Structures are given as C-alpha cells and as structure tokens.
Amino acid sequence: MTTQLRVLRPSEWNEWFGNLELAFGGVVADSPEERELWEALTEHERSIGIWDGPDVVGTAGAFSFRLAVPGGALVPAAGVTMVSVAATHRRRGLLTSMMRRQLDDVRALGEPLAVLTASEPAIYGRFGYGSATRQMSLEIDTDRVRLAVPDGTDEVRLRYAKPDEATAACEGVYERLVAGRPGTPAHGPGWERRALIDPASARRGASPLQCLLAERAGEVVGYSTFRIKPDWDTAGPKGRIAVDDLSALDPAAYAALWRFLFEIDLTSTVEARNRPVDDAVLHLVSDVRRCDIKLRDSLYVRLVELGAALEARAYRASVDVVLEVEDAFCPWNAGRWRLTADTKGGASCKRTDDPADLALSVRELGSVYLGGESLVSLARAGRVQELRAGAVAEASSAFSGMVEPWLPRGF
Known part of the structure; x- marks a missing residue:
C-alpha cells in the first residue's frame, strides 16, 4: 500500500467528508444545511487526509478555539475533529500518523492545548489525551x-x-x-x-x-x-x-x-x-x-506545550512541586518540571534537575488540567506515583476547581 498524508484542498472537501460519514455509519450531516455549515466551518489549512491513490482513507481536522481554564483565562486550543480511518485501512498506523502530524502542527502554531470529544473512550489515551470533563x-x-x-x-x-x-x-x-x-x-x-x-x-x-x-x-x-x-x-x-x-x-x-x-x-x-x-x-x-x-465522559485534554499550558491556568492553593512527566508521543514534554503557583494568579512551570515529587504521564495532567478530576483519585488508581510524602495531596488541592468543568456545546 502506498499512501500520502497531506493538507486538504478545498476542492476535495466533499470526498474527504464523505469518508468521515462512511466511517461513522453513513450519516454525519442530517441535512444539506448542516453539510453546508460543516464545510463553511472547516479550516482547510488545519485539515489533513490520507489518500490511497485517488481514494481518501483517513481524515482529521482542527478548529481554532480559545478554551476557558481555571482562573478565567481563555487559552488557544486546537479543537480536534472529523477524525476517521476507512474500514478497509484499519490497523495500518494511519491514525497514529495523522495524530503525529496534527500535534506537530498544533505545536508549530503555538497552541498549548488540544482538545477533543471521543467516539470511543479507549482511542486517544495513547496519544496523551486525558478525560477531563463529564456531562x-x-x-x-x-x-x-x-x-x-x-x-x-x-x-x-x-x-x-x-x-x-x-x-x-x-x-x-x-x-x-x-x-x-x-x-x-x-x-x-x-x-x-x-x-x-x-x-x-x-x-x-x-x-x-x-x-x-x-x-x-x-x-x-x-x-x-x-x-x-x-x-x-x-x-x-x-x-x-x-x-x-x-x-x-x-x-x-x-x-x-x-x-x-x-x-x-x-x-x-x-x-x-x-x-x-x-x-x-x-x-x-x-x-x-x-x-x-x-x-x-465528555472533553478530552492534551497538553501540547506542557510548561505554557500549566502557566496559563490559575491554582486554588499555593503549590511547589516537581513533576516527572512521561510523554512518549510528544517527547518535548517529557522530563522534570517544577510547578510553582500561588493563589493570586501567578504560576511558573520550568524544567529542573531537582528530585521529583510526583511521577505521572501527560495523560493524567490532561485529566486534572481543568480541575474536574483529582490527582488523589488517580494516585489511588496507580496512575500517579507519589515520590515525596504529601505531594499528591498538595498538588491535588492546587489543581482542584471552584466549579466542575463542562463542555456545553460539542464540535
């Protein structure tokens, strides 16, 4: 099989969207008006596809959003959407190649976050997305x-x-x-x-x-x-x-x-x-x-630029913690980061060689980023390792939110 991954051309949208519809059972847009709207909202420069000869066999896109985070800041985020792989081309690495290209593009655009809603919750964890909100x-x-x-x-x-x-x-x-x-x-x-x-x-x-x-x-x-x-x-x-x-x-x-x-x-x-x-x-x-x-589950969050993302939100309690982060898919995030923050809105997250207080993957950071999930709960599930006594409780208090995060409108 010879395939080509590239940016969508506007003239190819109907075929590209048709592959998406087929992957989701044959119908995504219930009316010509809805189909026309999705075409109008598509950001072609942020939409990619995989072609096998003349046929579209994979799709992925992103919308340019600003996402509310704890503290009220609106942070640039890629709203990942329209992801599909043709049934004839499954288990050949097509999804992985699209996720790789997309996250590289998001980073190049300077967006600290990528977010999505998952058709199936098991799909995106391996790419660093953590379940961050519920409905x-x-x-x-x-x-x-x-x-x-x-x-x-x-x-x-x-x-x-x-x-x-x-x-x-x-x-x-x-x-x-x-x-x-x-x-x-x-x-x-x-x-x-x-x-x-x-x-x-x-x-x-x-x-x-x-x-x-x-x-x-x-x-x-x-x-x-x-x-x-x-x-x-x-x-x-x-x-x-x-x-x-x-x-x-x-x-x-x-x-x-x-x-x-x-x-x-x-x-x-x-x-x-x-x-x-x-x-x-x-x-x-x-x-x-x-x-x-x-x-x-509802919204899944992926920290694309870990330091910038953690500095963009506010924290409910003062914290000084060193995080040992695993991120095989976006290795620029891997390693030790010192997060310091106070309740007045100031936060710093920089690389450090100091001993780690907590060990976790970027997926867990995505889950707690909006304040809806608890580091304590994740630690009890074995997904966060406490390396300094008391560090989980301290960090969990800081990451917690005043209100539950929520995605009121899908994309």
Whole structure:
C-alpha cells in the first residue's frame, strides 16, 4: 500500500467528508444545511487526509478555539475533529500518523492545548489525551418532582422568540458565561449557526426547535432552547420536553426557565442530555432520585506545550512541586518540571534537575488540567506515583476547581 498524508484542498472537501460519514455509519450531516455549515466551518489549512491513490482513507481536522481554564483565562486550543480511518485501512498506523502530524502542527502554531470529544473512550489515551470533563444527563418526572425557586423568580419576564431572531441575544449570554466555566470554548464567527441546524430527520418526532428568553428590565439574562414531543396513553397526555440548551446570568432567571419547562401543558418529562455535573437544578428539585441522573465522559485534554499550558491556568492553593512527566508521543514534554503557583494568579512551570515529587504521564495532567478530576483519585488508581510524602495531596488541592468543568456545546 502506498499512501500520502497531506493538507486538504478545498476542492476535495466533499470526498474527504464523505469518508468521515462512511466511517461513522453513513450519516454525519442530517441535512444539506448542516453539510453546508460543516464545510463553511472547516479550516482547510488545519485539515489533513490520507489518500490511497485517488481514494481518501483517513481524515482529521482542527478548529481554532480559545478554551476557558481555571482562573478565567481563555487559552488557544486546537479543537480536534472529523477524525476517521476507512474500514478497509484499519490497523495500518494511519491514525497514529495523522495524530503525529496534527500535534506537530498544533505545536508549530503555538497552541498549548488540544482538545477533543471521543467516539470511543479507549482511542486517544495513547496519544496523551486525558478525560477531563463529564456531562450529566437528566430525565425528570415532572408529575412528581417540584421546584423550590429563589426570591425574584416571579420578576423575570419570559417570552418566546424565533431561534434565528434570538441568536445574538443567546450568544451574548453564552459569551458572558464562558470564562466562568473551565472547558467552555469561545467560538469564532459562524459557530452561532450550529445551534440553528434543525432538520426534521433529527427530531425523532419532536417539534421544531423552540426558544425562550428570560428578561429583566429589557435585558436578556437567560435563554433555553428545546423541543416538545407529544405523546398520549390511556391515562392521558405524557409528552416529553428535550432541553437543548439552558443558560442564565443569575439564579432567578435560571430558576424561571426551569420552572417554565416543568409546567408546560400536556407533558410529564423533562430530559436534558448535556448538563454540568454540578448543575444548580439539582438543588432546586424536590426529589433528586426521580431525575434519573447519568454521567459520561465528555472533553478530552492534551497538553501540547506542557510548561505554557500549566502557566496559563490559575491554582486554588499555593503549590511547589516537581513533576516527572512521561510523554512518549510528544517527547518535548517529557522530563522534570517544577510547578510553582500561588493563589493570586501567578504560576511558573520550568524544567529542573531537582528530585521529583510526583511521577505521572501527560495523560493524567490532561485529566486534572481543568480541575474536574483529582490527582488523589488517580494516585489511588496507580496512575500517579507519589515520590515525596504529601505531594499528591498538595498538588491535588492546587489543581482542584471552584466549579466542575463542562463542555456545553460539542464540535
């Protein structure tokens, strides 16, 4: 087999994307509008493919994001996407060669981080990606669960809006919340269109997308987008509400949006498939056991330039620790690094010859980078080795976050 790995040419996009669709079962874009959007969002200079003669047999791309990290900084990050290998060419090293080329390119661009969501969690650990955020799904029985809302909820004005006409207002709320939630990407132009793609084929019998705005003194302070799927049985209506997004700038607006969803006529279930693990709605409901909570992995983080990445985030406690880092795939990160930081926002991570306090791989650093996973937990699993007594607890306290990291919108 003779293959060629190179940058995608714009004229080749349809064939390139077609290979991706075939690898994922035949359908990635549910409508011509969605396909057109993905083509418009594709950064061709950051997209690579592998050709076997005239045929595309491998794809990988990246979006240019800025990712919120602990402390509120927005750090340049490559949003790895559209990765596929043709079924006819598996186990031949194609994925490894694309990951090698991509991470070299990310480093050349000066981006300290690469992030992705994995179709299968076992794939990317060998390339140094660590599971860094989780998402919570809820399926709430609104016939039995009630909400206890805070003062001021009744003062919030709610109104329907057409999704396309409300895009600017919704994006304004999203942008104000980005820095406060590690793992949230700040998108570039064009990404606001992603939320508007609403093909009938993807609704599974539910309504077109609906949008609700929360306002106070004429200002939009929150929004929710959702669909309603009517259903009936011999006892009466039992419709379902599928929450696509819900965000608000203050507790009253947040509660008002949830209360509205709970009280929609002819429905008995509210489901939300992607919420943060520490979502405040868990403290509003009367019976959390009837919310059918499930957790799953979400965003994976890869430190591409280890020193720059660790210096870019803030730390919750002062720390002075020497890390012995293993990184076979990006060997420029391997070796000993002294991380020093205080609670005022200053951090330094430099190479050192001093004795190591902790030994771990870059994958574990990716997992704890956003503050959602614990070095203590990883050490108990044998994935972090403590070389100085007390070092795990000290470093774990420093890396911990005020809020759970979360990826609110996929890419």
